[in-house]
Amino acid sequence: MISGHRIGDGQCRQARPGRNSGRACRLPDSRPFRTFGGAPHVGRPGWPTSRQLDVDRVRADYVVLVDTSNSMWEDNVYAGVRASLHRFLGSLSASDYVAVYTFNSTATPRYLGPAGSPDRMLAKVPRAPEGGSTDIGAVIERAVGELERPGAADIASIVLLTDAEHTPASGSDYPRSTGPRWQVLADRARRLPAKSVTGYALPLRDGATGAGLLRSVIRQTETLDPSTVAQLGAYLGRSKAAARLEKARIALAGDIGKGVTVNWDMPIEADLSTADVPVWLTLRAETSRTPLTVTGLRAAGFDGGPTLVGDLPDRVELKPGETLSFSLRLHWHRAAWVIPFHDSVTVTDRPTVTGVVSSPWASALAPDIALATPGALPAGGPAVVTTSRVGTWRAQVGVTAVALLLLGFVIVMTYLRRRAVQSGTLVAVSPITGEELAAFRLRGRTTRVAGQHLPGEGLIVARRVPRGFDNADGVEYRIRYRQLDRTHTNSLPSRGTVLIGGVAFEHRPD
Numbered sequence: 001m002i003s004g005h006r007i008g009d010g011q012c013r014q015a016r017p018g019r020n021s022g023r024a025c026r027l028p029d030s031r032p033f034r035t036f037g038g039a040p041h042v043g044r045p046g047w048p049t050s051r052q053l054d055v056d057r058v059r060a061d062y063v064v065l066v067d068t069s070n071s072m073w074e075d076n077v078y079a080g081v082r083a084s085l086h087r088f089l090g091s092l093s094a095s096d097y098v099a100v101y102t103f104n105s106t107a108t109p110r111y112l113g114p115a116g117s118p119d120r121m122l123a124k125v126p127r128a129p130e131g132g133s134t135d136i137g138a139v140i141e142r143a144v145g146e147l148e149r150p151g152a153a154d155i156a157s158i159v160l161l162t163d164a165e166h167t168p169a170s171g172s173d174y175p176r177s178t179g180p181r182w183q184v185l186a187d188r189a190r191r192l193p194a195k196s197v198t199g200y201a202l203p204l205r206d207g208a209t210g211a212g213l214l215r216s217v218i219r220q221t222e223t224l225d226p227s228t229v230a231q232l233g234a235y236l237g238r239s240k241a242a243a244r245l246e247k248a249r250i251a252l253a254g255d256i257g258k259g260v261t262v263n264w265d266m267p268i269e270a271d272l273s274t275a276d277v278p279v280w281l282t283l284r285a286e287t288s289r290t291p292l293t294v295t296g297l298r299a300a301g302f303d304g305g306p307t308l309v310g311d312l313p314d315r316v317e318l319k320p321g322e323t324l325s326f327s328l329r330l331h332w333h334r335a336a337w338v339i340p341f342h343d344s345v346t347v348t349d350r351p352t353v354t355g356v357v358s359s360p361w362a363s364a365l366a367p368d369i370a371l372a373t374p375g376a377l378p379a380g381g382p383a384v385v386t387t388s389r390v391g392t393w394r395a396q397v398g399v400t401a402v403a404l405l406l407l408g409f410v411i412v413m414t415y416l417r418r419r420a421v422q423s424g425t426l427v428a429v430s431p432i433t434g435e436e437l438a439a440f441r442l443r444g445r446t447t448r449v450a451g452q453h454l455p456g457e458g459l460i461v462a463r464r465v466p467r468g469f470d471n472a473d474g475v476e477y478r479i480r481y482r483q484l485d486r487t488h489t490n491s492l493p494s495r496g497t498v499l500i501g502g503v504a505f506e507h508r509p510d
Contacts, residue, residue: 259286264282429505
């Protein structure tokens with residue numbers, strides 16, 4: 001047997017090179033302890049507790065095979081094994097099933113039942129080796145038989161502790177380390193109903209090659225290499241950690257690929273003309289055991305339309321299956337024009353929410369268990385028709401009426417401005433004889449002329465024209481003269497003369 005080398009507190013030494021060599025350090029109780037890179041990461045910082053995972057409800061089978069042959073007397077190996085088993089069995093869950101066998105030339109069941117008090121489970125285990133030869137094949141066959149029983153758990157561990165070679169007594173079904181019976185036993189092991197069966201072969205001294213026989217039956221077997229019996233408790237802990245890892249896989253199987261769902265509680269149509277419309281955003285964790293976290297939570301409104309307003313936390317922590325709701329408002333404030341004409345805009349779109357989804361357990365569980373949590377929230381909510389109206393029809397009618405009045409006023413003023421006030425006297429003269437036929441005083445904006453010796457009748461309208469060399473007053477008289485059913489029209493400049501219908505009309509100022 002190889003003794004552990006005692007070194008000073010806080011110091012470490014490189015362990016003896018070997019298949020499973022690691023780094024050995026002195027513990028406070030002066031017993032060496034070796035860690036291995038291939039061990040499961042159960043129990044490291046961030047790993048969920050058994051209560052969080054509820055793994056104690058997941059059953060596991062533990063079959064412990066303890067050598068009680070003559071070789072176990074040497075160096076008090078057996079006493080250390082029994083003490084380590086006591087601590088190991090006391091750490092199992094009440095839902096686990098435990099089978100403890102001791103073996104020498106035969107295999108003897110010492111405890112078969114649920115985990116519980118280690119004193120009760122070890123009560124029938126001898127306190128000292130019983131002697132005899134070492135039949136490892138027989139005890140492995142009993143272990144396989146335990147895992148073939150009805151109601152066996154999905155997770156199983158077989159722990160074999162021996163310090164000897166396979167040296168069975170005569171008449172054993174396994175006279176050598178190989179042979180047809182070993183193949184039959186391996187075939188039975190491959191057909192076990194458990195989803196995970198792991199073997200742990202713990203040779204308790206160098207040259208104990210019998211422990212490696214477990215691998216020939218249980219393919220997934222780790223052959224450990226403790227240098228002292230004091231390390232046995234740590235190696236037994238590996239069996240428990242691996243089983244717990246399998247329990248965690250089963251417990252979390254339903255959460256793989258599950259994330260956060262988004263639900264919008266909002267009307268399918270909303271009129272935002274006078275007030276905001278309340279909206280509820282609800283996040284729900286689809287997981288049943290795994291907590292989830294949403295960071296960078298943001299809600300967005302519609303493109304070119306309303307917006308979602310309200311306070312959303314930047315970080316949301318959701319317990320498994322938990323639902324959290326947040327109050328928001330659908331807001332659309334459109335400023336009216338300077339002239340508040342009635343205007344209506346309708347937009348159909350979907351609200352959106354963004355955020356990064358993760359689990360605080362992800363890094364601790366990886367790479368043993370990949371949660372594959374979707375990293376983003378589902379995009380897009382239900383389609384919503386939103387409407388916003390500004391202004392009033394009264395304003396539109398009022399503005400139109402005012403505009404028409406202004407237009408009428410401009411037209412009238414333009415008309416009146418172009419119509420000049422008449423002044424002076426209009427004289428009608430015969431162009432042949434030069435005789436004055438009639439004279440009419442011009443007043444107002446229009447003057448009708450008839451009578452005296454004027455052979456017809458006429459209408460005179462004055463209008464403003466640009467002042468010029470031939471019209472110094474800037475007034476022109478438009479004469480419409482009718483005689484013998486014929487109508488003649490011409491313009492008479494102020495202080496000028498014009499011939500219309502055989503009559504010469506002359507304007508004389510006052």
